[in-house]
């Protein structure tokens with residue numbers, strides 16, 4: 001079977017081009033994280049075809065793109081739900097109830113860590129410190145929105161908001 005070929009959208013290419021102007025000629029690697037972020041924002045995850053399209057557009061070896069996409073936990077290299085929720089499980093959050101929040105989310109969503117709900121709405125991850133250690137439990141929604149002091153009630157409100 002022939003591999004799927006993908007072309008980056010006009011909006012993503014324009015954003016990458018604009019970002020690239022901030023760096024000296026030949027520094028395509030400097031915009032790689034930016035490019036992957038924009039593609040993931042648009043598509044929801046980074047498929048093999050998307051990684052190839054980024055490599056082609058930046059004239060980078062595919063392996064270099066793979067290295068970055070697989071190194072950073074914010075990048076999803078497999079399909080995920082409409083919303084991702086990452087629960088901090090590092091020690092300070094753990095002591096503030098991070099494990100309680102994670103268990104509550106697992107029960108509420110009916111999935112284990114790394115799984116996606118049947119309706120495709122949520123994928124749950126466990127993560128490490130997100131830099132707000134004094135305000136645990138901390139969750140990161142869609143890799144962009146930090147939610148702190150996440151009691152069960154606040155988790156309920158968050159899920160309701162995300163589903164609306």
Ligand code: FES
Nearest residue numbers: 088093130132133
């Ligand atoms: S330990 Fe959870 S944000 Fe730092």
